[in-house]
């Protein structure tokens with residue numbers, strides 16, 4: 001396990017003059033504090049003892065029921081018994097690793113992939129096989145070619161594909177969405193070659209335009225897909241309530257694994273979310289924040305068009321929190337980062353950290369979710385000016401000393417901050 005010191009980066013991002021596009025946090029301005037305060041009071045007053053007590057490991061039945069009903073409306077046929085409440089969807093990733101993965105197993109991951117997913121599975125000593133993505137998400141044909149070649153190998157040489165990890169909607173870090181056709185094909189491959197799919201969907205409901213794609217799990221007839229959801233981006237992350245949907249037998253194993261980790265999820269938080277849903281706050285809030293994040297996305301894309309050099313490319317996310325930027329080959333986003341902070345007081349996450357094969361050094365992830373509207377315009381203007389000043393210049397060395405954070409610390413720290 002590798003540690004990285006995030007304190008220096010927190011110090012940096014706390015300094016008022018730095019505009020940071022690094023942290024993929026929800027905008028605190030969207031948190032429905034005024035609505036939640038009376039609900040929290042109501043939960044404490046009306047169900048005090050129960051809401052402060054330990055709860056069942058699987059989660060409160062009422063919340064499992066509520067989630068099953070919502071997901072059935074989105075095409076996933078499931079019962080409450082097929083839902084496990086977790087401490088954020090991040091815990092579901094860890095529990096899936098715990099029950100499914102043996103040392104040496106192969107995990108397919110999007111190239112680039114969400115760092116938190118990679119690090120959850122990495123602890124179970126797996127081998128990652130990165131599958132490239134394009135504007136339509138994971139390149140399923142490349143995965144098929146790999147699987148075919150692997151199955152032709154001798155049992156000693158062949159790898160053991162166990163899990164494919166995907167973020168199908170407005171992916172972290174690139175913002176791209178997996179096409180419906182590829183979703184169907186991916187499930188077919190899982191059936192043919194006998195691996196599971198972890199469909200991690202925290203951003204799916206934050207769609208700004210276009211029609212939603214069917215969930216990968218809707219194509220699943222043999223229980224190969226574990227669907228992960230979360231209230232972190234659609235409501236707030238502080239209560240740490242997420243969930244995983246899968247066959248009941250798998251949910252029972254995940255619950256046993258969870259008992260050894262934390263016994264149960266936050267009882268008060270579960271009660272609060274049930275009450276938010278009962279009062280219609282979940283859907284009303286969602287409608288409001290989709291408008292907020294769409295406006296931020298538009299502002300960022302408009303500013304990129306205005307201020308970034310023509311040699312730089314970026315994605316067009318239809319939802320979620322992120323835009324993915326590709327610099328000309330040879331530019332190194334990681335070594336440029338401390339200079340961008342020092343010279344222009346602007347921070348981002350260098351994209352190389354999201355790749356499992358050491359590539360992607362000329363990529364950048366920008367989160368538009370947390371910065372204010374003014375910061376988006378000013379920060380992209382500064383970053384554009386910085387990139388223009390660096391185009392065609394020899395790469396600067398990463399800064400290793402001087403005031404504030406060290407370059408390397410900042411880079412690893414901003415990568416951690418990205419969640």
Ligand SMILES: Cc1ncc(COP(=O)(O)O)c(C=O)c1O
Nearest residue numbers: 088089090114172230232242419
């Ligand atoms: C793709 C993805 N999966 C999972 C998580 C973890 O979210 P949660 O707060 O539900 O644990 C995040 C958080 O940023 C994420 O981006």
